Amino acid sequence: MTHRPFIMVAPNGARRGKADHPALPLTTTEIVETARACKAAGADGLHLHVRDEAGAHSLDAGRYRETLDELARVVPGLRLQITTEAVGIYDVAQQLDCLEQVRPGWASIAVRETARDMELAPSVYAACAEMGCEVQHILYDTEDIATLKRWQAEGIVRPGQDSVLFVLGRYAVGQTSDPAELDPFLTDLPDAPSWMLCAFGPQEHACLAAAAKRGGNLRVGFENSLVAADGQPHPDNAASVAALCDLLERSTS
Template sequence: MNQPIAIIVAPNGARLDKQTQPAVPISPQEIANEVQACTAAGAAMVHLHARDSVGLHSLEVVDNQHVIEAVRQQDGEVIIQLTTEAVGRYQPEQQRHLIETLKPEAASVALRELMPDASYQDSFGQFCTWALQQRIFLQFILYSEQDIQHYLALRSDGTIPANGHHLLLVLGRSKEGLQPQPQQLEQIQPWIKQFGDIRWAVCAFGLQELPCLLAAAKLGGDVRIGFENNIYQQDGELALSNASQIVTLQDQLAKADIAVLTNCQMRELIACSWS
């Protein structure tokens, strides 16, 4: 059997609306209901995007607190990962403030957003060290080979601690219309080997999402699935829900003899990563 992997679900993202995908969860209760269905289908972690009162992406503390509370009332076991995505509205100080205030179990950060230039390196490094001390499982989002090189350099010089974090490799980009392909993983596999013991995951945009996730899982990577990256079934029709996407993924993983981690097993691996 292949190495067990974790399923992370990203149910709504920052920009998706109900005009584009009627099933996208927007309100705290809708998000909570969807998360519960996704964990029942096998997701160990949820990548949360809060929305404000008019449905826009929000990094405001109160909006995120409402979503966390709603999810916890529905599902007390799922690992909650808060996003810090800027969407052109938030600065690094505001992104850090959200995590420093709410201290979630996990958080995702894009290197190019929290450290847009070298002048932010010290504050970024202090934030990473603080997160490790607080046992907040940071996930660094890497969009390109350049980002991977940058991450490795920051880890080498101690800006990013050597342990206690996770990585997300993004295949394709929705804005640029770049369609991902499973073969991209072959191109970056030499870089992946340099991650060492650090766990990594893949997300992929559009209809090639499932083949890309399967290719990542066969290499031992975790996978992130959901409407944030892809709102379609393999036949091109709108997906019924995030949970239905996970069910399809689970079927393919089972055929490939790849086991899926529970949230408890994922927590154990996270705890081991602190040492």
């Protein structure tokens, strides 16, 4: 493997809490400390979710700005991406409002969520283009790829907004993703100039190592998997990042 993948840690996501893993970071302080440890372990970037006072998923612009500022101060050099994930709470207008208020340098946007409001979909991508925000399209299956291709052809997605994240698996009891599940994505989108993979379940690292061998970048962390291949929980996000880096290094030796 000659490709050195970009490694982004997704340390918490929108759905999990302390009951799922005591080291899952929820507060700004916890997220920043996790980011520091993950950068030291080999992470190049961080996929950021913020939570409200009750620990629930939030797209609050103030919380985002506060956490982004603190991350930039403590872990300079770590690339920061915010999520616009709806999680059944937010509509497209609220997602767009979050983007316009935060004005992030990088954001993930789920194609299927944006498709809920086709009147606003063009505005989402136009706003990102205007503010210079890099877009990473979240793609859950080949139907999402077909939608993205159509939007690109129609000009809804702007030129240069071509980075994608392929998602293997879902939140489900007993979910185990398999590296072979990457094949349909690459078959339908073989020329993606920048693609990343995340995978749910105990085969997370195996899926990511397979993606690295095929030229992909990687997203790892407690948003997608709390456990190693043997089913044992990782001590924390940094331990998962370190284990992935070790696996990648061994696969090249």
